[in-house]
Amino acid sequence: MTLLDETREKIIDAARERFTHYGYGKTTMAELARDCDMSSGNLYRFFPGKLDIAEEICRRASIQSADDLTYILTCPERDAATRLRDFLFQDLRETFAALEKNPRIVELAQIITAERPEFHNEGLKRERDVLARILEMGVEEGAFSITNPQETAEMIQAATMKFSYPQLFTRLTLDKLERELDGVYQLIVAGLVQGARRLTPKLTH
Amino acid sequence: MTLLDETREKIIDAARERFTHYGYGKTTMAELARDCDMSSGNLYRFFPGKLDIAEEICRRASIQSADDLTYILTCPERDAATRLRDFLFQDLRETFAALEKNPRIVELAQIITAERPEFHNEGLKRERDVLARILEMGVEEGAFSITNPQETAEMIQAATMKFSYPQLFTRLTLDKLERELDGVYQLIVAGLVQGARRLTPKLTH
DNA sequence: ATATTGAACGATTTGTTGATTATTCAGGGC
């Protein structure tokens, strides 16, 4: 059992190396097999297929980045709004840095998202759970006046989608993006209306 | 001069017919020329190229849709927040309806956006100007407390980007999209914070 | 029995060729 896991690790390491260095399309199963001193057929005892190896690599990166975000929850000296702001900015900066440092891993994520739409939702959910906890903290401190943190987290994700799709912002500079994100953050946190308690017009549909 | 314009119209009409019926790729300049009783070479006296004909068709559609949005400015009986909401929902519904009724025109827009990134910004600006005027009205009525409508309009566009990229929401139903848009709208208009006047933490970059 | 191999198979990609098409422009008609 533990040997099986070790072999999986070896495969993942070899694959990450090749995927990030040469790209997903340019690395063959035969090469991975050679890297791991085994036959190509044997790889299929550890993973259902090539895409699943890539998926596991991206899943780990996603978990890592959600974990990094969790650090914000341990900052009780900052106020609730600032923690939200940190969350949004850290997320943007990480994505942007990844894109600049290694476009290949972002490309990987895009390939998987194209074939496995559910994978992307899974990553979104991981981040949303952290976000919801940040919002809950805000509610507990009396800073935020919302009733459903999970739902509000969903809405914040929708409102900041522009800042999490690398494909959408390749042509924008990080500086421009940060200025926009700051504007959206302020809108979200303070709203537009004078004085401002929540108002809820009837849905028209 | 007016004859030149008339011919341009004829070409645009013929092109719109073919582009929306058979698609951009499947219509040839020779066909367009035949439709207009002229030689293919002569088309180039009226347009620099095929893509420019498509661009003009899309530009007009964009202007039309911005004009439709302008109608909201003439509804003084509604309150400012409701006008903003109408703007966002009308925009989403129009895009969605266009996608369902004639995917070809959306496809056209995508082709042009791919080759001419500026074209898309131009359309965004048209809508943003209407949005800014809606915000100004809100300020005048004392409903919105913002200092820079043009900039706020930009931020609202960033926050609602998810709802204007057909490529992003092909897999979502209109109902789901409207529920999300409603959530984002409420966030934008009322904000998160208890009591709520604008708060402005220092930029960290 | 279990773990592993590598040849075989089908799907996908790549490369090549021929045809189609956008665009240009020298020339003919007004």
Added chain:
DNA sequence: GCCCTGAATAATCAACAAATCGTTCAATAT
């Protein structure tokens, strides 16, 4: 002079063949 044509040109596309690659599985090794 100015319009306009249509053949010439160059760029793009489509179709087909060859090669490569992911995946499977009968055979082999442990």
